[in-house]
Amino acid sequence: MGEIFVVVEHREEEIREITFQMLWKANELAQALSHSLTAVLLCDNGEAFVPEIGDRADRVILVEDESLKNFSAERYKEILKGLIEEYNPFLTLMGHTPWGMEFAPALSIKTGLPLATDCVDILIEDGNPKVIRQIYNGKLFSKVSFKASEGYLITQRPGAFPTDKVGDRQGELIKKEIPADIPEPRKQFVEFVDTAAGEMDISQAEFLVSVGRGVGEEENIKVVQDLVDTLGGVISCSRPVVDKNWLPKFHQVGTSGKTVKPKVYLALGISGAFQHVAGISGAGTVIAVNKDKKAPIFRVADYGVVDDLFKVVEALKKKLSA
Ligand SMILES: Cc1cc2nc3c(=O)[nH]c(=O)nc-3n(C[C@H](O)[C@H](O)[C@H](O)COP(=O)(O)OP(=O)(O)OC[C@H]3O[C@@H](n4cnc5c(N)ncnc54)[C@H](O)[C@@H]3O)c2cc1C
Known part of the structure; x- marks a missing residue:
């Protein structure tokens, strides 16, 4: 065998x-x-x-x-x-x-x-x-x-x-037994440094609204944050948003960010690269908004909207304030 x-x-x-x-x-x-x-x-x-x-x-x-x-x-x-x-x-x-x-x-x-x-x-x-x-x-x-x-x-x-x-x-x-003749490694472990959890640990959040590069520019984060505040969720993001310094690192979802397991994950303007999607495998319902109907995020989404994310954000805000 x-x-x-x-x-x-x-x-x-x-x-x-x-x-x-x-x-x-x-x-x-x-x-x-x-x-x-x-x-x-x-x-x-x-x-x-x-x-x-x-x-x-x-x-x-x-x-x-x-x-x-x-x-x-x-x-x-x-x-x-x-x-x-x-x-x-x-x-x-x-x-x-x-x-x-x-x-x-x-x-x-x-x-x-x-x-x-x-x-x-x-x-x-x-x-x-x-x-x-x-x-x-x-x-x-x-x-x-x-x-x-x-x-x-x-x-x-x-x-x-x-x-x-x-x-x-x-x-x-x-x-x-560890082999006796194992060579002494040339690299030594110094210390383990985790990414800061920030004021809110996204890995513990039940509802995440995540923004990607599709948000366009830093000022637009505010538009999404307003919606998040109204809905009572937590904002997270893909890596380019962190790389551009639009949000701090502790908001990042994915292989080099946090693994999250919210009940609902709303992805706005995120393409769905595997490094991102690996971080949401434990999420409950995934809802994706992307103007490209072929974006890979739709493969993992339970619900998808093919449209401009700002139109969807505005429609949601209107509905919530009605
Ligand atoms: C070693 C390594 C580790 C990595 N780790 C991570 C990680 O932990 N997390 C992570 O996220 N990435 C990670 N990445 C990067 C990853 O490969 C992707 O580049 C990244 O996830 C893409 O982010 P994005 O979807 O926001 O941007 P893009 O891939 O640029 O996608 C933007 C999307 O927004 C859509 N869009 C644009 N405008 C609008 C609009 N107005 N309305 C609606 N949709 C719109 C576009 O159609 C597009 O699909 C890593 C890469 C490497 C090499």
Whole structure:
């Protein structure tokens, strides 16, 4: 029986959501291939993490060492190379996150295994893996096959799959020592600095009105803010709005901003790039207003209005004041 590896991500004593998303997909693949599912956990305190992932995998390989408290791409690359050589997993899933982006290419070079990055789906066709990736800024999907190999490395895009627990697995714990000859990393972890939460934490808001570059200019933020105040919501935004200094960073939604889970998310003038949409996968009802009917945001929206956002904002204000 073959094996699927999932490399666990954790930060500040918490398992990251991408880990659960990878375990969700790996469960489906393991069932389709009749393979076993192994979570690979490198950390300083396994007891804190194993219970959370143990029932989502058949095995948890735990490498526990003080030096693994914080992420080190160099250490991960060395340790994972050893584990891949020992267990020969058919697939190794890693997050397409700052972690995965840093060590996956080096791991591919070290192991000689092919790597596909930023995958939004993984399929099995005739026993071989194929991956789905987005091209042309999310406008098209491409199906990619690998050169034949004994094992394959894949980085999975955050938000591509649910975080729910599926399957009924009893993770057997296998403890491994950190290799004695692992080279001292050239980079050292200094400190973890989170983005400021600001006066309102958008990740806790129940109703978000989010503005994108389509708002046009800084003065127009005020027009939207008036509506937000009337509706009793919180304003959030896409990255260009922060880059232009129209709103502070703590309002930003997306992979390099906050992950949000409001009951209602109203997106005004946001195209729906994957880095943005990844941040709203936990949102309840998504309503999008965009003057381009082909904007990708409509793929994730429950309701869509193809129109000028200012017309919609004015109509809403009028309705609310009537
Ligand atoms: C490493 C990395 C990390 C990133 N992280 C993030 C992130 O965390 N969050 C994030 O948002 N982005 C992030 N990005 C940027 C992302 O790729 C997109 O560039 C960004 O999300 C686009 O923002 P936008 O939709 O506001 O702007 P655009 O893509 O320019 O879209 C503007 C939209 O407004 C519409 N529009 C224009 N005028 C109007 C009008 N009057 N009425 C209605 N609609 C109108 C247009 O049709 C268009 O669809 C990241 C990029 C990289 C490379």
